[in-house]
Amino acid sequence: MPTTVGGIVLPSGAGTAPPRNERITASGHAYPMVHDPARHRTRVATGEEPFHFTPWSAYNGEHDPGRALAEMDRWQSPMALLLTPTGFLPGDASGIRALREAVRLVDRVRTDRTVLAVPVDAAWLSDFGAQTLVALLGPVRVPKALVLDPERVQVDTAERLRALRLVVSEVHDTAVLGAGLVGLDALAHGASFASLDEAATASCAPPYPGDPFPPPAPTWPGILNRTLLTYMAGPTATAHLPALGRCTCEPCLRWGEARSLGEPGRPFEELGQAGTGAVHGHNLAVWSELWQEIAREPSPRARAARWNAVCAAAVRAHAWHNDTAGARLPPLVPPRGLALMAGCAQR
Numbered sequence: 561m562p563t564t565v566g567g568i569v570l571p572s573g574a575g576t577a578p579p580r581n582e583r584i585t586a587s588g589h590a591y592p593m594v595h596d597p598a599r600h601r602t603r604v605a606t607g608e609e610p611f612h613f614t615p616w617s618a619y620n621g622e623h624d625p626g627r628a629l630a631e632m633d634r635w636q637s638p639m640a641l642l643l644t645p646t647g648f649l650p651g652d653a654s655g656i657r658a659l660r661e662a663v664r665l666v667d668r669v670r671t672d673r674t675v676l677a678v679p680v681d682a683a684w685l686s687d688f689g690a691q692t693l694v695a696l697l698g699p700v701r702v703p704k705a706l707v708l709d710p711e712r713v714q715v716d717t718a719e720r721l722r723a724l725r726l727v728v729s730e731v732h733d734t735a736v737l738g739a740g741l742v743g744l745d746a747l748a749h750g751a752s753f754a755s756l757d758e759a760a761t762a763s764c765a766p767p768y769p770g771d772p773f774p775p776p777a778p779t780w781p782g783i784l785n786r787t788l789l790t791y792m793a794g795p796t797a798t799a800h801l802p803a804l805g806r807c808t809c810e811p812c813l814r815w816g817e818a819r820s821l822g823e824p825g826r827p828f829e830e831l832g833q834a835g836t837g838a839v840h841g842h843n844l845a846v847w848s849e850l851w852q853e854i855a856r857e858p859s860p861r862a863r864a865a866r867w868n869a870v871c872a873a874a875v876r877a878h879a880w881h882n883d884t885a886g887a888r889l890p891p892l893v894p895p896r897g898l899a900l901m902a903g904c905a906q907r
């Protein structure tokens with residue numbers, strides 16, 4: 561992915577030092593980096609304390625959150641963007657109070673690179689919750705990042721998808737973090753940035769059972785298939801990968817060229833026995849090529865229509881694949897999120 565559109569979100573837990581980027585730039589990839597303190601995993605935001613700074617600065621004895629935000633923005637680090645250490649926002653009156661206070665504090669900070677992190681649960685992705693987010697976040701000058709921790713919220717109903725689309729299309733400069741495949745839907749509907757969290761998304765696929773053909777080293781991440789827009793691992797991958805032919809994403813093309821096997825690309829079956837790094841590399845290339853295809857469309861409306869067509873084609877490809885495989889293979893069912901994005905899921 562070109563560095564003009566690609567980047568890396570680096571999380572750090574409470575008590576651990578923020579990651580340093582020397583190793584990443586030394587590997588030859590100078591991607592812009594976003595620091596995520598991920599405080600929502602361990603702390604709840606309140607109206608009195610929406611942000612959790614640990615530790616407080618020695619120069620900020622009175623624990624003034626506005627001053628701490630300003631210090632954070634001036635932090636000497638190579639990070640291009642810094643997410644605020646927002647606690648988790650419950651989907652109730654206390655969460656609304658906490659978000660209102662977070663907005664008030666962040667709006668007073670002169671910032672070059674602070675992003676307001678908004679970690680929400682499923683209750684916020686309702687018609688009412690989305691309208692509340694639009695009303696509270698709409699006037700905020702700094703970029704916003706809606707954080708959808710997969711352990712707290714899955715975008716798996718029509719109402720949640722509609723709510724997410726409303727927020728990213730109505731609130732200027734909003735990113736979506738952690739939503740997996742739905743992150744591309746958010747981009748297609750106007751989000752400024754999306755983190756697909758490939759490591760977590762690919763690991764949600766069930767592990768290989770080691771049977772009937774045990775791979776030499778167990779491969780945990782699921783393998784993303786561009787046509788079906790589905791991650792496959794475990795029994796599904798074992799049964800279906802041989803029938804899917806070859807992948808022609810950039811790293812898979814390079815794999816084929818290096819071996820001069822006569823046919824372009826890499827057999828999915830072979831990819832099913834590759835190491836974790838190779839599988840993530842393939843998955844990220846598929847994401848990246850898919851987004852470049854959508855981004856070529858000239859207008860937001862055309863991008864949304866194109867994305868919808870890609871999802872609908874992927875749902876149809878499931879039926880086609882199942883018909884071709886016949887009774888030999890257990891049928892593949894399109895993931896619910898995919899069917900929703902294609903507009904063909906039952907409510």
Ligand SMILES: [Zn+2]
Pocket residue numbers: 807808809810811812842843845
């Ligand atoms: Zn590939």
